[in-house]
Amino acid sequence: MAVVPADTSDTASAPGSSGSLDPAASARPLAAPTGARGLAVVTGASSGIGAATARALAEAGFDVLLGARRADRLAAVAAGIGPAARTRVLDVTDPASVQAFAAGVASCEVVVCNAGGALGLAPVAEADETEEARWRWMWEANVAGVARTVRAFLPALVASGNGRIVVVTSVAGHQVYPGGGGYTAAKHAAAAVAQTLRLELLGRPVRVIEIAPGMVDTEFSLVRFDGDAERAEAVYAGTIPLTADDVAEAVTWAVTRPPHVTIARMDLFPRDQASARDIHRRV
Template identity: 60%
Template sequence: MTNPIAVVTGASAGIGAATARRLAAAGFGVVLGARRLDRLGEVAAETGGRAIELDVTDAGSVEAFCAQIPACHVLVNNAGGARGLDRVDTADEAHWRWMWETNVLGTLRITKALLPKLVASGNGHVVTMTSIAAYEVYDGGAGYTSAKHAQSALHRTLRGEHLGEPVRFTEILPGMVETEFSVTRFDGDAERAAGVYAGIEPLTADDVADVITFAVTRPPHVNLDQIVLKPRAQASATRAHRD
């Protein structure tokens, strides 16, 4: 790859796949990481990118993935997700552990591994996909919101720790985006997942990817610290207008 290299995690579907397509169209060489290598290969074929198997919850997998990337200009920390919608008093610890491993420690592992290459590029950029759940809470969502609050704190800390170095940091905080997110949260229950978006025109994965691409293509001196985006019909995590 002779173009600037963008690494996208969780790139086999949804926002990650859409971001890979948008960044490729903007002139980046894309390196795509995810567990589902078959679907990842399809996205790589569309974008002219490179598919490498990646499980951000596995330190060995992250190390092997990053060892195959000689240079990195943009990192999009997109791997993550939610499981369950349990109250605290009925919390499933396995769900909590998965959400913290994926959203928080996964972001830590991949960012830590690639930061030297991002700084060495002379114009690095770390984009972290959090959520409006990174600054709001809602009943049944403590496992996810606590993980996203922690992921956001990790990302925002990097902004200060690397101040003065040639690397930018942008946090993307979407509201309702119709992807596989709710299907995963509800353990494959597509009907229940569809109900989340009933009566609302939610954001699409491509809407979010468009914003990410805008952020990383600004002049090097411009840092978009945080970008919150929601459907017009959504005011907060708990308030939306439904037709």
């Protein structure tokens, strides 16, 4: 089973996946939040940016609801956080799974749409039927998954009186590079969804925040290259990339600004990166 991270986290099943979700895990009632800052929801929370963000938000005083496909890894992340964390299995490419994930949440302050990811690095002209399936998955996970998650939680965000939607995109949401057509198209669309939401929610008590990281040292490249560790390691060779904690700190800072302040978009690069293509590597 290929479980793909969202700029380093998981929750959506890739084409050809064979894993299954536990429906009972999403049907359990959700207790009322007790954290001083209320409830924060994080998708793609079983690893990488999602797991780090869940930990950071809990440390900042939020109760956290973690969603991802891998129940065992979700449980491990939640155990590390403690009683502030709850988990539900989630596949953002499945509308029914998203609805079950959001069921019973009457009010929440923050939703971090982090689930998604990349598959492959094929040129556009070489995108055969297999690559087309990967492109469709990337659209479902990175774009439709965001829309589904927002739609499911919007009433709860409005009910809080101070809702924040965070869409984790990528430098690939604003720049392109050879071989990245499917992924950059999906992330550009996710960025457009965030911008559109900000316009559509104007006048309602919900802020929309986009976090666009550059290189982050997580499972992202390993999954993109179907477990080819040598190829994945080459992505970061000779650089000091961002860590998942760096991005989590940015998310947490953005959602804890005063209610009248919107961090509309934050681009986050390591010092060794100037763009999607311009990277300084130490020999």
